Amino acid sequence: MVDVQALARILDDAARDVRAVPKLTGTAPLDVPAAYAVQRAGMELRRRRGERAAGVKMGFTSRAKMVQMGVDDVIWGLLTDRMLAGPTVDVSRLIHPRVEPEIAYLIGREVRSPAEAESAVAGVAVGFEILDSRYRDFEFTLPDVIADNASAALYGYGTWHAPRDLSNAGLLLEIDGRPAQAGSSAAILGDPARSLRAAARLALGAGIALEPGWIVLAGAATAAVPLPKDAHVRVTGAGLGSVEVTT
Ligand code: OOG
Numbered sequence: 001m002v003d004v005q006a007l008a009r010i011l012d013d014a015a016r017d018v019r020a021v022p023k024l025t026g027t028a029p030l031d032v033p034a035a036y037a038v039q040r041a042g043m044e045l046r047r048r049r050g051e052r053a054a055g056v057k058m059g060f061t062s063r064a065k066m067v068q069m070g071v072d073d074v075i076w077g078l079l080t081d082r083m084l085a086g087p088t089v090d091v092s093r094l095i096h097p098r099v100e101p102e103i104a105y106l107i108g109r110e111v112r113s114p115a116e117a118e119s120a121v122a123g124v125a126v127g128f129e130i131l132d133s134r135y136r137d138f139e140f141t142l143p144d145v146i147a148d149n150a151s152a153a154l155y156g157y158g159t160w161h162a163p164r165d166l167s168n169a170g171l172l173l174e175i176d177g178r179p180a181q182a183g184s185s186a187a188i189l190g191d192p193a194r195s196l197r198a199a200a201r202l203a204l205g206a207g208i209a210l211e212p213g214w215i216v217l218a219g220a221a222t223a224a225v226p227l228p229k230d231a232h233v234r235v236t237g238a239g240l241g242s243v244e245v246t247t
Contacts, residue, residue, distance in 0.1 A: 002034045008041035011148050014134040020095050023135045023144040035143035036206065042149055043078050053208075054215060055079040055107075056199045057129065059150040061219030062187040065100075068223040071142045074189075076202045077150030079215060085130065085154040089227075091247045094132045094153055097227040099245075100220035101171040101235045102127040103185050103192040104157040111210040117200040118193055120210070123160030126171065126237030128245065129217055130154040131224055155217060158235075158243035167191040170238040171221050175231050181222035185237075192218035 007024055014021045024030050030038070043053070059075040060066050091097055108122025132153035135144060145151060166185045173181040189195050195218035200210055210216065227233065229247055236242040 002028050002030055004034065004037045004041050007038045007147060008045060011038070011134045012042055012045045014095070015132070018093060018095055020136040021134060023140045024147055025141050025144050030143040030147060032143055032146060035146035038147035039077060039149050040206075042147075046080055051080040051082045053078055054081045054084065055217070056203050056210065056214070057150055057152050057155070057217040058195045058199050058219040059145070061189045061195045062221055064183065064187060064223045065220050069138075069145070071145065073142055074198060075142070075146050075150050076199060077152045079152060079155060079217070083152060083154050085156040085245055087244070088246050089130065089154060091227060091229050094130070095134065096132065096138065097153060098131045098224035099173065099227045099233055100129050100131065100224035101173045101181065101183070101222060101237075102129050102155070102220060103166055103169070103188065103218045103237070105196050105216040105218065106160055107210045107212055107214040107216065109212050111200045114197045114201040114204065117197045117210070121163045121196070124163055124166060124240065125157040125160050126235055126240040126243055127155060127157035127217060128173075128233065128235045128243060129220065130227060155215070156243055156245055157215065158237075158241050161240055164239070166193065169240065172236045173222065173225065174234045174236070175225065177232070180225045183221035185221055187221040188218050195219050
């Protein structure tokens with residue numbers, strides 16, 4: 001038996017104390033369904049502190065990320081209002097942050113089936129995600145990272161644009177003006193729209209409908225890079241402009 005509440009608290013404390021913990025599967029027989037239960041319980045702790053769900057993030061939707069992290073299945077997690085990064089991020093509140101370029105979707109109306117996902121999109125933008133695994137050395141198995149809300153920490157996005165074909169948009173991540181990662185949105189399941197539909201399907205499977213105003217992050221197109229202190233990060237998407245953040 002897995003003590004879902006206790007495991008959720010371990011990860012929640014780790015994030016709040018800015019202290020990495022060993023992976024849960026080292027001591028608990030955590031499978032994927034139990035891991036999502038831990039993720040939900042962690043969200044409930046945040047909700048009780050006044051955080052509100054603000055969207056869904058997809059993970060391991062690209063080969064580059066699967067290879068980087070050594071896992072091979074798509075996962076999802078929830079974003080909250082408090083995870084939205086301001087223009088400046090205090091990295092001392094994070095354990096070992098990494099940043100990756102993203103495609104962001106703005107949901108315009110409730111999505112009641114995966115088939116409705118694309119037509120419900122009100123805008124698209126270039127975005128970024130700041131990951132911060134609560135596990136020591138970013139080392140985890142699939143259930144571990146699911147329990148840890150897919151390493152979600154902070155996110156941001158640029159100006160919203162009218163929905164468009166994003167099956168092959170160039171993405172560039174620069175740190176202090178130097179290219180750190182470059183890729184194409186095609187790396188995201190062949191087309192980030194596929195990831196959007198998967199987000200709707202997975203969330204609906206858990207009884208959660210994508211809501212108006214929610215954000216869906218389709219998953220990184222490249223590997224993630226360490227986010228240092230005193231850094232200036234810019235992510236640019238072809239035809240989508242840029243989004244910047246300073247640490
Ligand atoms: C897990 C999160 C992966 C992505 O875009 O693939 C992810 C991790 O790498 O720590 O968000």
